[in-house]
Amino acid sequence: MLTIQRRALISTRLNRDGQIIAKPLADELGVSEDTIRRDLREMAAEGLLQRVHGGALPLTPPLPDLAARREISDGTKQSLGRRAADLVENGRIIFLDGGTTNAHLARALPREMRITVITHSPTIASELERHDAEVILIGGRLYKHSMVATGAAAIASIAQMRVDIFFLGITAIHPVHGLSTGDYEEAAVKHAIAQQAASTYVLATPEKFGLASPFRIMGVDNLTGIVAARDMVDEPLAPYRDLGIPLLLA
Structure with missing residues (x-):
């Protein structure tokens, strides 16, 4: 699976399930856990999700005055x-x-x-x-x-x-x-x-x-x-x- 396809899947799952856990997703896709963690780090750096230990959560919106x-x-x-x-x-x-x-x-x-x-x-x-x-x-x-x-x-x-x-x-x-x-x-x-x-x-x-x-x-x-x-x-x-x-x- 291409990187862009994995990232699209991660976004869909995050919206559907409210969380991403790296290991089960890696097992499901047949890739290494490090690959999923790298995807999550890059998506977090782009402001697409919130990185947490073991996976990711949806973004927490800012609270402007x-x-x-x-x-x-x-x-x-x-x-x-x-x-x-x-x-x-x-x-x-x-x-x-x-x-x-x-x-x-x-x-x-x-x-x-x-x-x-x-x-x-x-x-x-x-x-x-x-x-x-x-x-x-x-x-x-x-x-x-x-x-x-x-x-x-x-x-x-x-x-x-x-x-x-x-x-x-x-x-x-x-x-x-x-x-x-x-x-x-x-x-x-x-x-x-x-x-x-x-x-x-x-x-x-x-x-x-x-x-x-x-x-x-x-x-x-x-x-x-x-x-x-x-x-x-x-x-x-x-x-x-x-x-x-x-x-x-x-």
């Missing part, structure tokens, strides 16, 4: 926000997670719509200043990187609520490793919200697919649907179609 994230895929985020806003009907209770994509969702909601929006993000709440929506702001310890409330106080408040739709914010989505983020307490709060929601949608920009952040929120099988960019290549979306997760393309 909020101001920097506003500049990433801004047009795509606007489209995703408009598509997600179509899911909201009058009279609904929704929970808007923090993040720059959900900020576009908040802006896309019709100002005259009579809904209740719960959020633990002061920046999301401020987007709804001129809306007729009732806004409930959850308090707690402010995680400044994402501008959201975390900790025991936030989770205690969330436990008293039931919502129709939760719009979840993430830093990574992977068919095996699930939905994840870069902070332990933030992941715990997101999980708590999902537990109180009748349905959960994630708005995911293309750069978040196939990656895994350190702290897991939940599996992708717990999602009601994924809002994704229409111009994404099909390969990153295929595992979710195979799992029967509805894809709402924007």
